[in-house]
Amino acid sequence: MKAFEEGTIGRLTLKNRFVHSPTYEGLAAPDGSCTPELIDFNREIAKGGVGINTVSFAFIHDSGRHLPGQIGIHSDDMIPGLTKMAEAIHEEGAKAFIQIAHAGPHANMKYSGVQAMAPTGMENKKGGLSRTMTKEDIKNAVNWFKSAARRAKEAGFDGVQIHAAHGYLVSAFISPYYNKREDEYGGSFENRLRLFLDILRAVRAEVGPDYPITTKMNSEDQVEGGLTREMMVDAALVFEENGIDAIELSVGTNTDKAVPTVSSPNIDPKTPEEEGYFVQAAKLYKERVKTPLILVGGFRSLEGCERALNENIADFISLSRPLVREPGLVRRWQNGDTARSKCISCNLCREYIFTGRSNGLICVPEMKLAEKGKNK
Numbered sequence: 001m002k003a004f005e006e007g008t009i010g011r012l013t014l015k016n017r018f019v020h021s022p023t024y025e026g027l028a029a030p031d032g033s034c035t036p037e038l039i040d041f042n043r044e045i046a047k048g049g050v051g052i053n054t055v056s057f058a059f060i061h062d063s064g065r066h067l068p069g070q071i072g073i074h075s076d077d078m079i080p081g082l083t084k085m086a087e088a089i090h091e092e093g094a095k096a097f098i099q100i101a102h103a104g105p106h107a108n109m110k111y112s113g114v115q116a117m118a119p120t121g122m123e124n125k126k127g128g129l130s131r132t133m134t135k136e137d138i139k140n141a142v143n144w145f146k147s148a149a150r151r152a153k154e155a156g157f158d159g160v161q162i163h164a165a166h167g168y169l170v171s172a173f174i175s176p177y178y179n180k181r182e183d184e185y186g187g188s189f190e191n192r193l194r195l196f197l198d199i200l201r202a203v204r205a206e207v208g209p210d211y212p213i214t215t216k217m218n219s220e221d222q223v224e225g226g227l228t229r230e231m232m233v234d235a236a237l238v239f240e241e242n243g244i245d246a247i248e249l250s251v252g253t254n255t256d257k258a259v260p261t262v263s264s265p266n267i268d269p270k271t272p273e274e275e276g277y278f279v280q281a282a283k284l285y286k287e288r289v290k291t292p293l294i295l296v297g298g299f300r301s302l303e304g305c306e307r308a309l310n311e312n313i314a315d316f317i318s319l320s321r322p323l324v325r326e327p328g329l330v331r332r333w334q335n336g337d338t339a340r341s342k343c344i345s346c347n348l349c350r351e352y353i354f355t356g357r358s359n360g361l362i363c364v365p366e367m368k369l370a371e372k373g374k375n376k
C-alpha cells in the first residue's frame with residue numbers, strides 16, 4: 001500500500017505518507033512554553049502512527065499571537081520545553097515538525113498586547129483594526145521567522161513549516177485581497193511573494209541546506225480578489241526554485257469579517273471518491289510543480305487516502321480533525337482495521353476551543369459519548 005510506503009521530504013526519510021496537520025491544542029502555558037499536557041497530547045498523536053507530527057502554529061513573536069494557550073517559539077526560553085516535545089515525538093517513532101507563525105492581521109491584542117500588523121491595515125472579524133507594516137516591521141518579521149527556525153532546529157525538530165496560509169501574516173502578503181501595498185512588498189505578483197522569499201532565504205541561511213523547510217499555503221483564498229488556484233501554482237513554482245522542500249495545500253482566509261472561509265470546512269465526505277476538499281487545486285499543482293505535495297482537508301478513509309496517493313494527486317496526506325477524534329487512526333489502519341475515521345467534520349472541536357468552551361482540544365461528539373457511558 002502506497003500510504004505505508006516510505007516517502008522523502010528533502011533529505012529526510014519518512015516511514016509512511018501520513019502527516020498530522022498542525023492543529024491548535026490550546027495547552028501551552030500563558031508565556032507560550034510547553035506544558036506536560038501539551039507534550040502528552042503530541043506524544044499521543046505521534047504514537048498514533050503518522051510519519052510526521054507537525055506541532056501547531058507556534059508564535060514567532062508576541063505581536064503575532066492569536067489565541068490563548070498557543071505555543072511560543074519566540075524566545076530561547078522556550079527551547080527546553082520544545083526539546084522535551086521533540087523527544088516525546090521521536091520516542092513514539094514519528095518525525096517532529098513545528099509550524100512557525102505570525103498571525104498578522106488576525107493577531108489578538110488581548111494576547112499580543114499590541115495593535116495587529118498587516119500588509120495593509122484593515123478591520124478583522126473581531127472588529128480590531130490592524131496597522132500597515134513599515135519596512136522596519138517587515139525586516140523584524142523576517143528575523144523573527146529566522147530565529148524561530150533556529151530554535152526549532154536546536155530543540156531537535158526535524159523540520160519547520162512556515163505558516164503561509166489562512167490570512168495570517170505571510171498569507172496576507174501573498175494575497176491580492178489583503179495586500180494593497182504600493183512598495184516592493186505589494187502590487188505585482190513578484191512583490192507579493194517577496195516577504196515569503198525573504199523569510200525562506202533567511203531561514204535557509206540559518207538552518208543550512210539539508211534541513212527541511214516546508215510551507216502551508218492556501219490552494220486559493222476563495223474570496224473575490226484573492227489568491228486563485230492559478231496564482232498558487234505560479235507561487236509554488238517560485239518557492240520550488242528557491243528551495244522549499246514540500247508544500248501543504250489548504251484553504252481559508254481565517255477570520256476576516258467579509259470572508260468567513262475557514263481552513264476546516266464543515267463538509268463530511270460520504271464516500272472515498274468525495275474525499276479531499278482541494279483535489280482540483282492539487283491536480284493543477286501536480287501538472288507543473290515537482291515539490292512534494294502534502295494535501296490536507298477532508299480525508300477520512302484509508303481508501304480515500306490511498307486513491308489520492310495512487311492517482312498522484314498528492315505525495316502525502318495530512319490529517320487534522322480525524323486525529324482529534326482518534327489519535328491512533330493511522331496505526332489502526334495499519335493494523336488491518338480499515339474502518340473509516342469516526343470524525344463527522346462537525347467542527348465542534350474548532351468551535352469549542354476557539355471560543356474557550358473547552359480547555360484544550362477535544363472531540364465533542366466523543367466527549368458526549370463518554371459522558372453518556374458514564375451516566376449509564
Ligand SMILES: Cc1cc2nc3c(=O)[nH]c(=O)nc-3n(C[C@H](O)[C@H](O)[C@H](O)COP(=O)(O)O)c2cc1C
Pocket residue numbers: 021022023024056057099163165216250263264265296297298299318319320321322349350353361
Ligand atoms: C481546532 C483546529 C485547529 C487548527 N489549527 C491549525 C493550526 O494551528 N495551523 C494550521 O495551519 N491549521 C490549523 N487548522 C487547520 C487544519 O490543520 C486542517 O488544515 C483542516 O482542519 C482541514 O483538515 P481536516 O479535514 O483533516 O480536518 C486547525 C483546524 C482545527 C479544526
